[in-house]
Amino acid sequence: MPEERVLSPDIQFIRDLRKGGGETLKKCYQCATCSVVCPISPDDKPFPRQQMVMAQWGLKDQLLSSPDIWTCHNCNDCSKYCPRGARPGDVLSAMRQKVIKENAIPRFMGSFVGDPRFTIFALIVPFVFFLVVLGLTGHLHIPEGKIVYSKFFPIPMIEIIFMSAVGIATLLYAFSLNRFWQNMTKATDKPYLKTFGPAFVETIKEFLFHRKFEKCEANRDRKNGHMLVFYGFVGLAITTTWITVYYYAFKIHSPISLGDPMKWFGNLSALFLLVGILLIISNRMKDKGIDSKTSSFDWTFAILILLLAVTGILTELIRLAGIASLAYPMYLLHLTFVFYTIVYFPYSKLAHMGYRTLAITFAKMRDWDVE
Ligand code: SF4
Ligand code: SF4
Structure with a gap:
């Protein structure tokens, strides 16, 4: 039987991302063009499509502990070709900023x-x-x-x-x-x-x-x-x-x-x-x-x-x-x-x-x- 997982969306996280430059994230309709055109995305672990859906679902803990959002170098090839204007490059950038805030001491x-x-x-x-x-x-x-x-x-x-x-x-x-x-x-x-x-x-x-x-x-x-x-x-x-x-x-x-x-x-x-x-x-x-x-x-x-x-x-x-x-x-x-x-x-x-x-x-x- 497949493993059952409970997802707990963090609404405030979605709001923070949108406020931090990722206001377009809700436009994504998961076509995956971004993962295809991204010159850095590996075949076996493609991004940023997956990160876009995780952000829409408010999966804060999974995203903030993911090394993949840092592999992105913000070149914006994905944003150029995104048919929905969801600006995945900017959304990933907002996520990285959020990681720094969340881990900051104090x-x-x-x-x-x-x-x-x-x-x-x-x-x-x-x-x-x-x-x-x-x-x-x-x-x-x-x-x-x-x-x-x-x-x-x-x-x-x-x-x-x-x-x-x-x-x-x-x-x-x-x-x-x-x-x-x-x-x-x-x-x-x-x-x-x-x-x-x-x-x-x-x-x-x-x-x-x-x-x-x-x-x-x-x-x-x-x-x-x-x-x-x-x-x-x-x-x-x-x-x-x-x-x-x-x-x-x-x-x-x-x-x-x-x-x-x-x-x-x-x-x-x-x-x-x-x-x-x-x-x-x-x-x-x-x-x-x-x-x-x-x-x-x-x-x-x-x-x-x-x-x-x-x-x-x-x-x-x-x-x-x-x-x-x-x-x-x-x-x-x-x-x-x-x-x-x-x-x-x-x-x-x-x-x-x-x-x-x-x-x-x-x-x-x-x-x-x-x-
Ligand atoms: S961000 Fe744009 S290109 Fe990527 S999956 Fe969503 S709609 Fe498609
Ligand atoms: S901005 Fe990041 S995710 Fe988008 S194409 Fe460039 S490296 Fe890939």
Whole structure:
């Protein structure tokens, strides 16, 4: 006799998906065109048709513990060919955002950072905090003489604030990812752990070269923007470490000469980030004949990354122009965007990196196990 299963639909989950950019999900009539045209969907476990019906039925637990929604790279080939305008690519994107919110530790941070209505408050928090710290330490004024940002906000002070905040955020992110992993494991009866290492390495290789993006048809040009943003961030992380080594190990203090290799590397990374995010934004604005809508969450994040890059570049240019009254406020603004990007990352679009890596690793382990 076939196994009897009781399905418990979660109506609120359906509402949340529709609010988060998947408002078209009810239009799907299960023709399966999307699974046929998806360049990534495997033959033995096709998506996103199945995920569309699961979403219509409100099967929250099954969907949020599914690694398959992360295999999707949001190319929107499916949305282009969907005869009903159900926009499966956008529905899957709303599901991934929901996974981040549901696994967020603490939970309220997932809603706070994940909701564009609160973005301005999320920015005000670090900005006011910096003002208070500067006020309490007697630095809340434009310093005299040559523009040197460490006269305004001393490096050890910045390091204490950022290192403790990033340390806490990383720990919470690790807990959130662990919860996600446990959910995926619970949803299956096998742990698949014996192939974790090779599956993880294979996933990282795909990630570094953005191989899945090459398979897209409708949105092929997304690859360049994403790669530039990714390597821009990697370069800026290396630059930050480099500055710290200069400061503590070699006693080289800012401002560092423009001819220094660290400056070249940092400026090139900032340029990568700027060009990459401009490509992503212009790509989203192009009419490619795809019935797809960028969610307000995605727009907000893209604009914040643009502001991060622009304020960073302006901070340097205004310093070189010698306009102290503009340079220090711009620096403070830039620090606020830096804080937003790296301290809120477990709950923002950047959190995708960890979730996607684990989900694709898990999916590979599962598929290899079957083979
Ligand atoms: S999302 Fe569109 S293409 Fe996919 S099954 Fe539903 S109606 Fe068909
Ligand atoms: S957005 Fe692209 S990768 Fe994702 S399901 Fe649709 S066709 Fe497949």
